[in-house]
Structure formats: C-alpha cells, structure tokens
Amino acid sequence: MSNILLEIKDLHANIGDKEILKGVNLTVNEGEIHAIMGPNGSGKSTLSAVLTGHPAYTVTSGEVWYKGKNLLEMPPEVRSREGIFLSFQYPVEIPGVSMVNFMRAAVNEHRKYRGEAPLNASEFLKLMREKKSLVELDNKLTNRSVNEGFSGGEKKRNEIFQMAMLDPTLSILDETDSGLDIDALRVVAEGVNKIQGPHKSCIVITHYQRLLDYIRPQIVHVLYKGRMVKTGDFSLATYLEQNGYDWIKQEVGE
Amino acid sequence: MEKVKEIYTNLFHNYREVLRMNASEAIDARRDEAFALFSEVGFPSDKDEKYRYCNLDEALKVDYGMNLYRMGIPAHPDDVFRCDVPSLSTRLYFIVNDLFYPSKKAVSLPEGVLCGSLNTLLKEHPEIGSFYDRLRGEDNDGLAAMNTAFVQDGFLLYVPKGVCIDKPLQLIQMFQGDIDILANRRLLIILEEGAEANLMVCDHAITSARYMSDQVTEIYVGKGANLQYYELEMTHDKTTRVANTYVSMSSDASLLMNSIGLENGLTRNNVYLRFEGRGASADLSGLELMSRNQFADNHVLVDHAVEGCSSNQLYKYVLDDAAHGVFGGKVLVRKGAQQTAAYQSNANMVGSQQARMHSLPQLEIYADDVKCSHGSATGHIDEDAMFYMRQRGLDEGEARMLLKFAFTSDVVERIHFTPLQDRIKMLIGKRFKGELSKCHDCKICP
Ligand SMILES: Nc1ncnc2c1ncn2[C@@H]1O[C@H](COP(=O)(O)OP(=O)(O)OP(=O)(O)O)[C@@H](O)[C@H]1O
Numbered sequence A: 001m002s003n004i005l006l007e008i009k010d011l012h013a014n015i016g017d018k019e020i021l022k023g024v025n026l027t028v029n030e031g032e033i034h035a036i037m038g039p040n041g042s043g044k045s046t047l048s049a050v051l052t053g054h055p056a057y058t059v060t061s062g063e064v065w066y067k068g069k070n071l072l073e074m075p076p077e078v079r080s081r082e083g084i085f086l087s088f089q090y091p092v093e094i095p096g097v098s099m100v101n102f103m104r105a106a107v108n109e110h111r112k113y114r115g116e117a118p119l120n121a122s123e124f125l126k127l128m129r130e131k132k133s134l135v136e137l138d139n140k141l142t143n144r145s146v147n148e149g150f151s152g153g154e155k156k157r158n159e160i161f162q163m164a165m166l167d168p169t170l171s172i173l174d175e176t177d178s179g180l181d182i183d184a185l186r187v188v189a190e191g192v193n194k195i196q197g198p199h200k201s202c203i204v205i206t207h208y209q210r211l212l213d214y215i216r217p218q219i220v221h222v223l224y225k226g227r228m229v230k231t232g233d234f235s236l237a238t239y240l241e242q243n244g245y246d247w248i249k250q251e252v253g254e
Numbered sequence B: 001m002e003k004v005k006e007i008y009t010n011l012f013h014n015y016r017e018v019l020r021m022n023a024s025e026a027i028d029a030r031r032d033e034a035f036a037l038f039s040e041v042g043f044p045s046d047k048d049e050k051y052r053y054c055n056l057d058e059a060l061k062v063d064y065g066m067n068l069y070r071m072g073i074p075a076h077p078d079d080v081f082r083c084d085v086p087s088l089s090t091r092l093y094f095i096v097n098d099l100f101y102p103s104k105k106a107v108s109l110p111e112g113v114l115c116g117s118l119n120t121l122l123k124e125h126p127e128i129g130s131f132y133d134r135l136r137g138e139d140n141d142g143l144a145a146m147n148t149a150f151v152q153d154g155f156l157l158y159v160p161k162g163v164c165i166d167k168p169l170q171l172i173q174m175f176q177g178d179i180d181i182l183a184n185r186r187l188l189i190i191l192e193e194g195a196e197a198n199l200m201v202c203d204h205a206i207t208s209a210r211y212m213s214d215q216v217t218e219i220y221v222g223k224g225a226n227l228q229y230y231e232l233e234m235t236h237d238k239t240t241r242v243a244n245t246y247v248s249m250s251s252d253a254s255l256l257m258n259s260i261g262l263e264n265g266l267t268r269n270n271v272y273l274r275f276e277g278r279g280a281s282a283d284l285s286g287l288e289l290m291s292r293n294q295f296a297d298n299h300v301l302v303d304h305a306v307e308g309c310s311s312n313q314l315y316k317y318v319l320d321d322a323a324h325g326v327f328g329g330k331v332l333v334r335k336g337a338q339q340t341a342a343y344q345s346n347a348n349m350v351g352s353q354q355a356r357m358h359s360l361p362q363l364e365i366y367a368d369d370v371k372c373s374h375g376s377a378t379g380h381i382d383e384d385a386m387f388y389m390r391q392r393g394l395d396e397g398e399a400r401m402l403l404k405f406a407f408t409s410d411v412v413e414r415i416h417f418t419p420l421q422d423r424i425k426m427l428i429g430k431r432f433k434g435e436l437s438k439c440h441d442c443k444i445c446p
C-alpha cells in the first residue's frame, strides 16, 4: 500500500458565522490524482482555502494531517514550503510587485526552508527560462507586475508556471481550466503532468471532464453542500458530464 | 505659547546688532519687517485651520540654542559624514545646523553660475538681492517670518540665462551637536530664462539631541527654464522640520519637485507654487514613510493665476504603529486661467490600528475651460494579495514589505534622475526592513 500524503477527517469550517464545510473526509495517497467536482457554491474553493490556511476561514472541528504532520497548526507560508501549492480560481493582481522579484523571493524562501543556499541571479534566470518553456509562458508576462493586466487565460498559465517553479508535493488546482482556450488547456495540462511524479499528488477541482481527459484522476469525488457525497473512479466524471447533478441531489434527499 | 514668543522677541531685540554684524545688506534689510509680522501673527497654532492637525507647541517649547555668534564645528563635514545618497555628484555642499560649508573637493561650474553660501554671495553680488525674500509675499506664516528675522546664512544657486548645469548638485543639511539646536535655514534658487539645473537636498541629523529646522526656500523657475528639485529627509524622532517653500513659475517653465521622507520626527512642509506665465508645468510629488510616533504634514497650494499651465500632484503615505500623516492639497484656478490642467492625488496605506491619516484635498475653480481632478484614498494592505504571496512561501513580514514597496513605486518613478531613483529604492527597501542607518559611516558618534 502506498503512503498517505493527506488525510482530512470530518473537517468543519466557517466563514464568519456561516458553516461552509460540514464534515469533509478525504484521503490522498502519494502519487494519486483526485478530482473534486460539485455544483457552484458547494465549498470546493473553501476547501482549498482551508487547506492552504487562508485567515478568513475558521476551522471549527476536524483534523488535517499532511506528511504525518498537523497541517492546521502551520501558517500558510509553512504549508507552502512543505510542498502545498494552490492554483487559485481567481489569481490576485499585485501592482508594483514584479513577477521576477516575487518568484525569486518565493523560490529562495523554499530553499532556505530546506537548508539550501539561495540561487544566484544567473541560476535563478536559468530556472525561470526552463519553467517558462514548460508552460509556454510569454516572456513579456514575467517582466510585468504579478498578474496585473493579465488576461484570464494568462493568469491561469501563470499559476502553473509558479507551480513549476516551486515544484510542489501536493498541488491543488482550483478550476485551472476556466479561462483557457483549447490549445492553452492542452499546454497547461501537459505542463502539470510533467511536474507530477510518483511521490507527488494532485487535487483537481473542475466542472468539466475535458481537463480530466488530460490530467487523468484515479479517484473522483463530488462535494455538495460542504460534504463529500459521492466517490468513484474516472467513469463518475463521465457520468456527471452527461447527467449533471440532479440525481445526486435526489440521492441525498432533495 | 506667549511665553515662548516672548523669549524669541527678547532674543531678537537683544541681539539685533549681532544679527547685523557680518550680514549681507539683502538679508539684514528684511529682518525688521519680518519680525513685525512675527510679532503680529506669532507661531502657527492648531487654532489656525491650516495647522489644525499639526501641533508644534511641544517642539517650540524646547529651549534650543541658536548659533548667533556663528561658532564653527571642530571637523569639516566632508571628513566626517557620508550621505546615504553618495557619489551622485562631485558638486557637494553642506549646511551644518545653519552654517554653510563648501565641499573640500574642487568644483567647477559653468561660467556665471553662482552656487554656495547665501550670505557671502549676496554680499559679492548685491544685484541678486532683489530676489531675496520676495516670494513669501502674502503668506503670513509666523515661522517663515521668524526665519527671515533671524536667518544668517543659507544656500544660493543662481543659474544665468541659457546655462545648463549638466551634473546634479547636492546640498546636505545636517544637525550636529550635543545641545538642542534651532537652525534657521534658507535656500534661494534662481534659474534665469532657459536655464537648467538638478538639485538634491538631503536633511540629516547625525547626533541625537533635539533639533528644529525652520526653513524657507524660494525658487524662481524662469522663462522656459527647467528645474529638478529633490528633497530627502533622513533625520530622527527628535527632529522637527518646518519648511516653507515658495515657487514662482514663469512662462513655459517646468519644475519637477519630489520629496521623500524616510525618517523624521515632526515634519511640516508647506509648498506654495504660483504660475505667473502661460505654458508652464509643475510635477509635485511626495512620499512619507512613517512608523513609531512620527508625524508628517504636507500642505501644497498650487495657484493657477494664469492660463495654459498644468500641474500634477501625487502624495503618498505609508503609516505604521502610531504614525500620523496629514495631506492638505489645494488647487486654485483663478478667474481667466483657462486651459488649465490640474491633477491631484493622495493615497495612503495604513498598516496599524493606531496610525492615522487626515487627507484634505481641495479644488477651487473660477474658470470654465479647465481639466481638473482630485482624488484621495486611504486603505489597508490588500489581504488577498498578502495571502497569495504567503501561499507561495513568503512570510508575512516579507509579503507586507513587498506590498508597501510596490505602493511607493509610482512616486519613486517620478524621480527622473536614474542613479538617485535606484538609490532611493534601495533606501526604501532598507527602511521597511528596519535596516536604515541613521549614522552610516559617521565618525562622530563612537
Ligand atoms: N466571504 C464570504 N461570506 C459569506 N459567504 C461566503 C464567503 N465566501 C464564500 N461564501 C459562500 O461559501 C459557499 C461556498 O463557496 P465556494 O467558493 O467554496 O464554492 P465553490 O464550490 O468553489 O463554487 P464554484 O464552483 O462556483 O467555484 C458559497 O455559498 C459562497 O457564497
């Protein structure tokens, strides 16, 4: 049996007084790709925000174990340095902070955490070049401020570029496919596959099967009203694509 | 405050003859009238609308020493002090408290340019005297009047018609001494028709007593002339700076004025700029970085007295801890000043619960064919951006610093002199990291 990378047990989380996650259970083993699907507003992005430590959410009960460590005790930056990466559904624009400076700071923080010396300027630029080509990111984008004025598709491509730079152990891709054109979707998905490895895992949040055709999950979950209501293999994604969610809503008694 | 006023009143009367000694005709001729105004209006007080948020009482109550007998300092400033903005120029001048020192290095300037001690040059070139203390005019600032009554020296830059000084000039004003000091500082900058110059003025305090500078700066930008004027304050919590700057813009003149406050105690900058000929343009910007109990108040009045001129103001503040910032900007477009373009913007980033910002933008327009806008925004650090950066592995402090640094970038980019811009960026980074050295390389303190 492979090793457990992430284990979520009966996780409840609020935003303000409103409970959004109402008892989520999920186990991700090393090397696995999981898909999480589910209707709008069911809590998918909330789950990714809670896993990465967004301060706006409060965990009211439950546990999350990552590499055998208590994830909920770590601040967001430590989770990142421990190898958790979130490709945001809505990447944030940061005017005045250049992509280059941002990525240099991020890469070197990760290196420092591992006890490695910071990259010098030429090593860093070499790494940038290499990873840019992986997702065919336009040079002019890395010369600009973080996400500022990027098109929707460019932002998503930039997320995967950052993922390539940081080489995470657990990637959470929150609707990375939205905003990407057909060709870009293929390029970005292939980029993700190149980053994956036998000890790395991925949680892909999406509404459509087309992304899953490229990044093929072994396990597919349906999150509905803050709970995992269905788990299956790849065929579940195909079934949802054709039949929507009504049957699930009926099954849970609505 | 009546008591403090009385002290300075007695000082003026008792030392009137001392003040006359050694003084140039131009400086001495203005004293009595200025003193009469000071007697009438007194010190600025927070009952005065313009000084509502700026209380100078505590700073004024300090028993400062004034260097009436012009005692020199033991070591030449060139030997003991390296400004954090070095080697931008070989043309370096010093004012220590209120004493002028030229650089020890040889300085050559184009024919006809006068640059150096205000008092000495006014004696040698009495014809320049007609520019002295002309712009203070209708402004009744008590501290500007007090400066005029007591001032004994300062800095003069005179650039004749058509002359361009290619390299920047740098004036370092510093406080040095074990006793509390009040310095009357005076700058007179005259660019005749078509002249060009680039001047950088740095304020430092290299020892740690309490200091106050009462500064008056008069700037004439002649017809078609072009001036870049940069100010940098790097003093400390025990320094008070009150600076009144008066600018006269002739037709087609252009001015770039940029003022950066990295470390200070209590600062009040008043800028009065008046367009007197058409086709002129002024770009005014400022940045205040404050923490602890620091206070800075910039008041800017741009007076579009004639048609066809443009002005653009951008002032930004970053406030942490219990810092307090004030911005009062007024654009006045007088009757008949058609085709005026006037923009004013004030943006502030408040990083703590105790920090405060008062923004008082004002437009007063009496002409109809004008393009004017003003805006003011005070906000906190963008929490979404903070989280995004932390998700990539940056810790909170570093993320916050990058965001603050980003916030300052458009003001810094208004510095058109690239080596200075780079230097300022570096110093801002250090400031946010808390690594700014106030006594960098200084050989005075052990
Ligand atoms: N700041 C907030 N205040 C109140 N409710 C919120 C807040 N943020 C999110 N919610 C609510 O939480 C619920 C879950 O939102 P979430 O973004 O996790 O859904 P999602 O499954 O990612 O949806 P989508 O597929 O549309 O991206 C929604 O009902 C949303 O309105």
Ligand SMILES: [Mg+2]
Residues within 6 Å of the ligand: A044, A045, A046, A089, A174
């Ligand atoms: Mg979502």
